[in-house]
Amino acid sequence: MPSKAKAADTGARQRLIEATAQIMREEGYAAATSRRVAAAAGVKQALVYYYFPTMDDLYVEVLRAGAEASLQRMRAALTDSDPLRTLWSMNSDLRLTGLNTEFMALANHRKVIRKELKAYAERVRDIETAAVTVALRARGVDLDEYPPVAVSMLIAQTARSLCNESAVGVHLGHDELRAFMERQLDLLAAALPTTKPAATGQG
Amino acid sequence: MPSKAKAADTGARQRLIEATAQIMREEGYAAATSRRVAAAAGVKQALVYYYFPTMDDLYVEVLRAGAEASLQRMRAALTDSDPLRTLWSMNSDLRLTGLNTEFMALANHRKVIRKELKAYAERVRDIETAAVTVALRARGVDLDEYPPVAVSMLIAQTARSLCNESAVGVHLGHDELRAFMERQLDLLAAALPTTKPAATGQG
DNA sequence: GTCTATATATAGATAGAC
DNA sequence: GTCTATCTATATATAGAC
Numbered sequence: 541m542p543s544k545a546k547a548a549d550t551g552a553r554q555r556l557i558e559a560t561a562q563i564m565r566e567e568g569y570a571a572a573t574s575r576r577v578a579a580a581a582g583v584k585q586a587l588v589y590y591y592f593p594t595m596d597d598l599y600v601e602v603l604r605a606g607a608e609a610s611l612q613r614m615r616a617a618l619t620d621s622d623p624l625r626t627l628w629s630m631n632s633d634l635r636l637t638g639l640n641t642e643f644m645a646l647a648n649h650r651k652v653i654r655k656e657l658k659a660y661a662e663r664v665r666d667i668e669t670a671a672v673t674v675a676l677r678a679r680g681v682d683l684d685e686y687p688p689v690a691v692s693m694l695i696a697q698t699a700r701s702l703c704n705e706s707a708v709g710v711h712l713g714h715d716e717l718r719a720f721m722e723r724q725l726d727l728l729a730a731a732l733p734t735t736k737p738a739a740t741g742q743g
Numbered sequence: 744m745p746s747k748a749k750a751a752d753t754g755a756r757q758r759l760i761e762a763t764a765q766i767m768r769e770e771g772y773a774a775a776t777s778r779r780v781a782a783a784a785g786v787k788q789a790l791v792y793y794y795f796p797t798m799d800d801l802y803v804e805v806l807r808a809g810a811e812a813s814l815q816r817m818r819a820a821l822t823d824s825d826p827l828r829t830l831w832s833m834n835s836d837l838r839l840t841g842l843n844t845e846f847m848a849l850a851n852h853r854k855v856i857r858k859e860l861k862a863y864a865e866r867v868r869d870i871e872t873a874a875v876t877v878a879l880r881a882r883g884v885d886l887d888e889y890p891p892v893a894v895s896m897l898i899a900q901t902a903r904s905l906c907n908e909s910a911v912g913v914h915l916g917h918d919e920l921r922a923f924m925e926r927q928l929d930l931l932a933a934a935l936p937t938t939k940p941a942a943t944g945q946g
Numbered sequence: 947g948t949c950t951a952t953a954t955a956t957a958g959a960t961a962g963a964c
Numbered sequence: 965g966t967c968t969a970t971c972t973a974t975a976t977a978t979a980g981a982c
Binding site for chain 1: 769771772845848860865869872890893894901903907911916919922923
């Protein structure tokens with residue numbers, strides 16, 4: 541809520557969050573020190589503590605900001621014509637998965653981060669599962685045989701795993717797995733060609 | 744090679760490696776400082792630098808030790824009667840995946856770790872893929888339709904993803920995905936019941 | 947092989963001026 | 965809202981005694 545600013549708001553807070561995200565992505569969370577993020581945001585170190593009581597608070601805000609942006613994009617994208625493939629490509633974004641690994645590691649030993657990451661992960665799963673449910677149902681897929689939550693997890697996690705490995709230079713088997721997933725997505729997409737709406741006038 | 748020890752070998756080096764692994768697992772790599780690991784191993788901080796020139800060298804040794812032990816177990820386990828399920832359960836070990844996340848994060852911004860992790864990951868993939876190849880072939884599965892490397896990655900990565908999530912308290916959809924994977928493994932295992940050896944006398 | 951002691955750097959965080 | 969200056973803790977790493 542940037543409604544009642546007393547002194548001029550030069551966006552330092554926002555720049556700090558963005559700078560922290562970038563440093564975490566490129567060099568890991570351990571490199572995102574108060575001095576480093578302040579320098580990257582063009583402010584002095586002490587200002588970090590004006591906006592964020594502790595560094596963990598800053599990390600949580602980075603996670604929240606990224607989560608909100610991500611959920612926003614997700615909700616929009618997953619309503620398109622091919623939610624399954626959108627789910628796949630969205631989780632193949634190297635920028636996202638890089639930060640995600642950092643937060644995963646952070647969450648393993650920081651309670652506040654863990655709590656936040658858990659909440660975010662569950663919101664993501666709900667949205668993705670809803671989209672997959674609609675997609676599978678529209679294609680006449682048996683939802684008992686292919687539980688939407690399992691399908692959405694499989695697609696998302698596989699895409700992320702490939703990204704995680706790519707980040708450390710591992711590419712062995714990636715082409716084969718990608719091709720395999722493509723084929724499975726094709727099979728699901730073609731599950732029920734007969735009940736495809738012929739002409740509803742809405743395109 | 745513990746063959747020619749001048750002074751008494753009290754196993755400090757080994758204890759340092761184990762202590763480091765434990766701290767990394769429980770509190771993350773950032774907590775594995777020279778003082779912390781020394782204390783946990785029952786030695787003084789300076790001794791860390793007698794055995795390991797830098798902390799990164801220690802981390803690499805932790806990775807190597809874990810990798811060797813893991814590959815050893817893997818080679819033994821994957822020759823059993825049900826390699827696909829063994830692959831699944833081996834990658835469901837919370838102790839392994841916890842450390843793995845730490846090294847993944849470390850590898851994102853430490854060249855030596857990245858190189859080591861990549862080498863390890865590729866050795867693991869080769870072993871797992873070989874085992875899956877044998878298993879699928881024995882069951883008469885079409886290897887073009889189910890490329891062994893893709894199948895092995897899918898099984899291993901899915902198991903790990905579930906562990907990674909469990910570690911941060913996320914369990915949403917896990918039961919469904921586990922059940923789904925079980926069913927797929929069943930289908931693969933039952934692919935060719937006709938050529939099942941009837942009686943070899945080994946029961 | 948293990949120790950004490952220390953050099954040097956940098957971390958998170960606070961006090962108080964402007 | 966942003967700064968300078970500083971406190972305190974702790975990091976990696978080295979020198980040299982035993």
